[in-house]
Amino acid sequence: MAEARAAKKRVAILISGRGSNMTALIEAAKAPDYPAAIVLVLSNRPDAAGLARAQEAGIATAIVDHRPFGEDREAFEQALDRELQAQRIDLICLAGFMRLLTGDFVRRWSGRMLNIHPALLPQFKGLHTHRRALEAGAKRHGATVHFVVPEMDSGPIVAQDSVPVLEGDTEESLARRVLEVEHRLYPLALRLVAQGKATFAACRDQDIAHE
Numbered sequence: 117m118a119e120a121r122a123a124k125k126r127v128a129i130l131i132s133g134r135g136s137n138m139t140a141l142i143e144a145a146k147a148p149d150y151p152a153a154i155v156l157v158l159s160n161r162p163d164a165a166g167l168a169r170a171q172e173a174g175i176a177t178a179i180v181d182h183r184p185f186g187e188d189r190e191a192f193e194q195a196l197d198r199e200l201q202a203q204r205i206d207l208i209c210l211a212g213f214m215r216l217l218t219g220d221f222v223r224r225w226s227g228r229m230l231n232i233h234p235a236l237l238p239q240f241k242g243l244h245t246h247r248r249a250l251e252a253g254a255k256r257h258g259a260t261v262h263f264v265v266p267e268m269d270s271g272p273i274v275a276q277d278s279v280p281v282l283e284g285d286t287e288e289s290l291a292r293r294v295l296e297v298e299h300r301l302y303p304l305a306l307r308l309v310a311q312g313k314a315t316f317a318a319c320r321d322q323d324i325a326h327e
């Protein structure tokens with residue numbers, strides 16, 4: 117008898133901008149054997165270029181503009197939750213989503229929310245990673261996909277890959293090289309998580325072993 121195929125995980129991608137990582141995930145998820153389906157793209161910015169790209173791909177989009185909520189991050193996140201619940205989301209992928217999320221929200225999604233960061237974490241948390249890698253004289257630079265925890269750009273690492281920093285690199289040339297890595301890495305990492313092959317606990321234990 118044919119083995120029952122596990123249902124695809126329902127994924128929401130949260131963006132704030134151009135959405136090139138979002139596009140890479142959408143493309144990867146078209147493969148019939150991919151274990152996740154991108155069912156929602158949600159932006160906190162009404163003008164995010166990625167929204168149009170998601171719509172062209174036939175994916176449901178939602179905008180939760182953070183501005184009317186002012187300082188009330190909980191109310192903003194309640195609005196996010198409503199959209200996520202309406203689509204029965206299993207996993208969240210942050211992809212250039214430029215809002216900090218509260219500890220409560222992050223804990224609710226613990227083990228079910230990923231982020232991509234353009235550096236070899238734990239190096240260069242935060243912004244301007246390419247500039248800082250050049251300034252530090254790094255020989256290699258890269259990207260990391262990790263489970264999200266309340267502390268920014270931390271959390272168990274699912275996948276990481278690097279590229280050389282070349283003589284004469286500018287912030288832009290290095291960013292382009294790293295972005296190619298990102299577009300390969302995020303689909304791979306989401307596949308592992310959706311299949312249950314990379315879990316929060318297992319990735320955390322591996323990080324501790326590498327310390």
Ligand code: GRF
Binds near residue numbers: 131136137211212298
């Ligand atoms: C990427 O470099 C990602 O690593 C960082 O924000 C950027 C988003 O780019 N978190 P895009 O919107 O996916 O093109």
